[in-house]
Amino acid sequence: MPARLHSEGPTLSHTLLHLHSAEDDSSVSCPCRQTATSSCSCLPIPESGHELACFVDGTKHLKENTPSNRVIERLYWTFQAQLDRSLCKRLAHGDQCQYETKGNVKEFLKKILTTYQEIEKFNA
16 A cells, blocks of 8 residues: 555655644644543554554544644545545454544654555565
8 A cells, every 4th residue: 555645645654744743732732631631632653453443533533633734634535535445454453443542633643654654664
């Protein structure tokens, strides 16, 4: 599976690097604490084979909590389409997100980036 968002669009890596420009924002790199009083997003860091479902869940959370962010919106719909159409079976052994840990936005985006970089290496 090519790691492109659209056949003529930017690569996923390029899109994620664009998102990393927000790393100075404390809400992106804050420590993940799963408490009601924490404003930091705690997103699933998926187990192997469950990446797509967790990427859908995590980007959906980001989409709902960062209104009008077109990049997050694009990522969410891209991952949802890949999951719905079973386009990358390597990353989707089911449609349920399974994870052992959660991380902040920066850690979640890094997991997406490294996952797709591994696919690009494998397909090269």
